[in-house]
Amino acid sequence: AQTVTQSQPEMSVQEAETVTLSCTYDTSESDYYLFWYKQPPSRQMILVIRQEAYKQQNATENRFSVNFQKAAKSFSLKISDSQLGDAAMYFCAYGPFGNEKLTFGTGTRLTIIP
């Protein structure tokens, strides 16, 4: 079974600074997807960034980028120029190739300090 581990229950960062959230996962598959989702106080999950395992290039979405290390099964999220609106719970998720049954990590609560 796949597992996703987020070892940082809480993180904080000064506004405009950069923060990195960690995620490791375990799978025996070679093709899969990895995601970072954001859950703000409104509770609706929002996709932040997505990575296909077969792609070596790290995904980027504006201020959000990932460091995908397939051999190490590591998938960290870097948020640059942190903004107050980035404050939320961030969940790392694993998705097997061919279906959308996601396995979520336990989440990291990110606080932005003004």
Place this chain on the structure above:
Amino acid sequence: GAVVSQHPSWVICKSGTSVKIECRSLDFQATTMFWYRQFPKQSLMLMATSNEGSKATYEQGVEKDKFLINHASLTLSTLTVTSAHPEDSSFYICSARGGGRTGELFFGEGSRLTVL
């Protein structure tokens, strides 16, 4: 992006009653939807996969008679918590594939159930 809506967003009921939660894909058709349960300050746990026109597939440990799922149309899936008890109190979230990139899901706003 695609929009998924849940209703109600918050429901309080007495122990022993049944509660229905709706999940709708507003601007796309979803042959498959997923139901998750989230306890306070915890992660999302997949409960079941809802398939349009067929029976739902439940994850191990989830009581199918307790959590009834119906996916009668391509835009609507319902979760009915039958004979609810206080331990069923939780945040229930649905998701659906938005027809875009493979593996990308869109989530509803969630429904908070409180059983007294």
